[in-house]
Amino acid sequence: MLSTESAATIRATIPVVAEALDPITARFYDTMLGEHPELLDGMFNRGNQASGEQRRALAGSIAAFAAMLLERPDERPDALLSRIAHKHVSLGVTEDQYVIVHKYLFDAIAHTLEDAATPDVVRAWDEVYWLMAGTLIAMEARLYAGHGRTGQEVWRPWRVAERREQTPDTVSLTLEPEDDEPVPAFRPGQYVSVRMRMADGVRQARQYSLTGGEGRRRRITVKRLRAGKTPAGEVSTMLYDTVVPGDTVMVSVPAGDVALAEGGHPLVMASAGIGCTPMVAMLDRLVEKGSEREVLVLHADRSPGDHAHRDEVQSLVEALPNATSRFWYETGGDGGRGRMDLNGVRVPEGAEVYMCGPLPFMRDVRAQLLGAGVPARLVHYEVFGPDLWLGTD
Structure with missing residues (x-):
C-alpha cells in the first residue's frame, strides 16, 4: 500500500510520467544493456528490443501497477503481476537484478523528466517501484521453491528424442532430460523457455507451450518465424532448421499462470x-x-x-x-x-x-x-x- 504522501504525488504526476514512459523505458534499456550486455545473453529478447515491444510492455506494466495502487489500494497486486512473475521464473530472473533495473530506470526517469523529477516525485515513484519489485520477488521465490530450485538453477540440458513436422513451418520436438534428476510436473497450458546460442555467440531464450508429456518426456511445438534483418524469429528458425534427434537444448522449469482449472464446469x-x-x-x-x-x-x-x-x-x-x-x-x-x-x-x-x-x-x-x-x-x-x-x- 502506498503511503498517503506518495499516493498524492503519484496521482498528481501519473499523467506526466505516463506520457514520458516510452522515452524513459527506451533510455533505460539502452543504458542498462549498454553497460550490462550480459543481461542480453540469455535474459532479454533482442527481437522484442528491436521492435520496441519489450519497452511498451514495461511501460504498460508500470502504469497499470501505479493505477491499481491508486484506484484499488486494498487489493493484492498478485493477479496483475502473476504473468510477469511466471515469465521471470522461466528465465531465471534473480533478486539482485531488480537492483540493477532500479538504478538504470531511475537514471532514465531523472534524465527524461529533468526539472520535473523533484526529490518528492522520485521518492514517490521509488516507492511504487519497490512495491512492485517486492511483490514480484516474493512471488518468484515461491515459484522457485515449488520447483525446488533457485533462479540460478532453472536451466537443464534436455536431449531431443523425436522430431515431427506438423506443418511446413511447424515442428514438434519431444525432449528428455540428460540427467537423472526428477522431471518437474507441469500444468496443462504452461510453457518452458528454450535457450539457444546464436551464430554470433549470444544466447537467446524463447517460450514454447508444452504440448504433451509422459514419463520423463516432454513435448514442445515450434512455429518458425522466418528471421530477416531483425532478430525476430531467430530462435524458432534455428530450432526448426537445425535441431535434430540427439541434439541437446537448454530448457527451463515449467511456468505460466494460464493453466487448466480443475472442476466439472464447462x-x-x-x-x-x-x-x-x-x-x-x-x-x-x-x-x-x-x-x-x-x-x-x-x-x-x-x-x-x-x-x-x-x-x-x-x-x-x-x-x-x-x-x-x-x-x-x-x-x-x-x-x-x-x-x-x-x-x-x-x-x-x-x-x-x-x-x-x-x-x-x-x-x-x-x-x-x-x-x-x-x-x-x-x-x-x-x-x-x-x-x-x-x-x-
Whole structure:
C-alpha cells in the first residue's frame, strides 16, 4: 500500500510520467544493456528490443501497477503481476537484478523528466517501484521453491528424442532430460523457455507451450518465424532448421499462470495459429482423466494445412464424450472467411474460457464472448511475447 504522501504525488504526476514512459523505458534499456550486455545473453529478447515491444510492455506494466495502487489500494497486486512473475521464473530472473533495473530506470526517469523529477516525485515513484519489485520477488521465490530450485538453477540440458513436422513451418520436438534428476510436473497450458546460442555467440531464450508429456518426456511445438534483418524469429528458425534427434537444448522449469482449472464446469478453448499449442495439452489431460466436462474447441487459421496439431486435436475431441469443435480458415475451408465469428455458436453457460493467439484475434474474440454474456473474470488468455495487453485487460 502506498503511503498517503506518495499516493498524492503519484496521482498528481501519473499523467506526466505516463506520457514520458516510452522515452524513459527506451533510455533505460539502452543504458542498462549498454553497460550490462550480459543481461542480453540469455535474459532479454533482442527481437522484442528491436521492435520496441519489450519497452511498451514495461511501460504498460508500470502504469497499470501505479493505477491499481491508486484506484484499488486494498487489493493484492498478485493477479496483475502473476504473468510477469511466471515469465521471470522461466528465465531465471534473480533478486539482485531488480537492483540493477532500479538504478538504470531511475537514471532514465531523472534524465527524461529533468526539472520535473523533484526529490518528492522520485521518492514517490521509488516507492511504487519497490512495491512492485517486492511483490514480484516474493512471488518468484515461491515459484522457485515449488520447483525446488533457485533462479540460478532453472536451466537443464534436455536431449531431443523425436522430431515431427506438423506443418511446413511447424515442428514438434519431444525432449528428455540428460540427467537423472526428477522431471518437474507441469500444468496443462504452461510453457518452458528454450535457450539457444546464436551464430554470433549470444544466447537467446524463447517460450514454447508444452504440448504433451509422459514419463520423463516432454513435448514442445515450434512455429518458425522466418528471421530477416531483425532478430525476430531467430530462435524458432534455428530450432526448426537445425535441431535434430540427439541434439541437446537448454530448457527451463515449467511456468505460466494460464493453466487448466480443475472442476466439472464447462470449458471453451479459443485459439488462432500456433496459439493452439496450450489447448493441445489441456485436451490431452482431459482425455487422460476420462473427463465428461462439456468442452467447446474453437480455432482459426490460414488453412487446414497450416493448422498445427489439427488431426491430433480432432482425435482428442472425439475421445471426449461431451466435446465439440469448430474451425475457421481463410482458405480451404469454411467459405474462406478466416475470422472467428461466434454468431450462432452456443457458448456453454458458466464456461471458463482459455484464449491464445495474436492480440487482435484475442481482443476480437474476447469482445464477442463478453457480448454473449461470459463474465470477464472467466476469460483467461496466454500471450506469446511481451504482454502488450496488460494495461487494458
